[in-house]
Amino acid sequence: MSAPKALGDWMPVHVSWEAGECMVEWIDFAETRMTEPFFDQTVARLLENPCRNLRRFQTGMDELCERFAPQAESKPGGLIFHISRCGSTLVAGMLRALRRHVVLSEPAPLEQLLRLRRQVKAIPEETWQKWLRGLLMVMGRRRGDEEDCWFVKCDALHTLDAGFITRTFPGVPWVFLDRDISEVISAHTNSPGRAMVPGAILPGREFLYSPPDTPPGEHIARVLEAIRAASRALPMEAGMFVDYHELPEAGWRKVVAHFGLKLRAGDEVLVREAAARNAKNPDIAWKNDPPAKAG
Amino acid sequence: MSAAFEEFRERLILDDGHRALLRESGARGGFFEEGPALAKEWGLEVTKEELEEAHRAGKRLWMERFL
Numbered sequence: 001m002s003a004p005k006a007l008g009d010w011m012p013v014h015v016s017w018e019a020g021e022c023m024v025e026w027i028d029f030a031e032t033r034m035t036e037p038f039f040d041q042t043v044a045r046l047l048e049n050p051c052r053n054l055r056r057f058q059t060g061m062d063e064l065c066e067r068f069a070p071q072a073e074s075k076p077g078g079l080i081f082h083i084s085r086c087g088s089t090l091v092a093g094m095l096r097a098l099r100r101h102v103v104l105s106e107p108a109p110l111e112q113l114l115r116l117r118r119q120v121k122a123i124p125e126e127t128w129q130k131w132l133r134g135l136l137m138v139m140g141r142r143r144g145d146e147e148d149c150w151f152v153k154c155d156a157l158h159t160l161d162a163g164f165i166t167r168t169f170p171g172v173p174w175v176f177l178d179r180d181i182s183e184v185i186s187a188h189t190n191s192p193g194r195a196m197v198p199g200a201i202l203p204g205r206e207f208l209y210s211p212p213d214t215p216p217g218e219h220i221a222r223v224l225e226a227i228r229a230a231s232r233a234l235p236m237e238a239g240m241f242v243d244y245h246e247l248p249e250a251g252w253r254k255v256v257a258h259f260g261l262k263l264r265a266g267d268e269v270l271v272r273e274a275a276a277r278n279a280k281n282p283d284i285a286w287k288n289d290p291p292a293k294a295g
Numbered sequence: 296m297s298a299a300f301e302e303f304r305e306r307l308i309l310d311d312g313h314r315a316l317l318r319e320s321g322a323r324g325g326f327f328e329e330g331p332a333l334a335k336e337w338g339l340e341v342t343k344e345e346l347e348e349a350h351r352a353g354k355r356l357w358m359e360r361f362l
Binding site: 002003004008014028030031040043044047048049050051052053054055056057108 | 305307315317330347
């Protein structure tokens with residue numbers, strides 16, 4: 001299958017390792033703004049269109065870096081790490097409320113590349129960095145006249161890879177959204193994330209494995225402590241910590257300022273409107289949960 | 296899938312002239328009728344059923360990655 005010569009409207013949506021090579025799958029992203037809370041939801045929406053679904057092709061990651069990444073020019077305006085269940089999707093939604101911003105929200109290709117890095121040995125660190133830089137630059141590139149800045153919101157577990165990610169984008173400001181661990185445990189106990197179930201297999205993160213009969217709270221606490229410890233180990237030059245209970249105001253004050261963004265007339269209204277909705281389900285109003293503690 | 300289908304898919308990827316048209320046709324539900332007609336213009340025999348099966352398979356592949 002031939003690949004187009006120009007980057008055009010193509011978007012990487014899947015990264016895999018095939019026959020000793022890092023491969024990227026692309027789909028037609030024309031006339032598409034990432035409006036859903038998560039990148040993969042946008043892709044799922046596009047794949048409902050049979051034309052877009054059929055128009056998929058693969059290239060090597062090296063081809064992405066050598067042919068396509070030079071057609072995208074910028075680095076991200078900010079990176080978002082978090083403890084989970086702490087308002088990170090809300091902050092991403094506030095940034096996305098301004099049409100000049102693109103937010104890559106927990107995109108599967110990022111998880112897939114980070115997982116490969118943990119699993120595939122004998123690839124030099126600089127190659128992984130080149131691949132990560134190329135992949136995200138292509139994904140976040142300016143695709144419309146009004147776009148001028150892009151951000152990456154990582155999965156909570158990517159905090160364990162945050163050293164690698166921040167080294168790949170030196171000087172790029174990052175925030176870590178934090179929350180009282182007992183509140184996060186409580187939130188996961190009610191509705192556990194995929195890594196928070198005892199017995200869950202996390203490829204390349206076997207040290208977080210707990211037998212299935214482990215009390216859920218114990219397992220969740222161990223995962224969260226590992227995430228928090230990783231956040232505390234990051235060099236702070238470009239970093240900032242934000243607590244859940246500072247939201248939503250911290251979103252348009254602290255985070256915006258830390259990322260060096262200038263709000264224009266009318267922006268704050270849009271950001272406040274986004275902050276008023278439940279980020280994962282914008283049909284529902286957002287509320288800052290009371291500090292319920294895990295028992 | 297047939298060789299004609301694979302060629303059609305490749306031309307669809309590389310042909311910027313038709314993609315907007317077919318994307319729009321996909322958005323309004325006409326792709327499975329208009330796709331075979333375009334294939335015929337290109338001298339390729341592609342059926343509506345082939346396109347429907349490819350669409351189902353593509354969606355299935357995407358979903359399976361998240362299981």
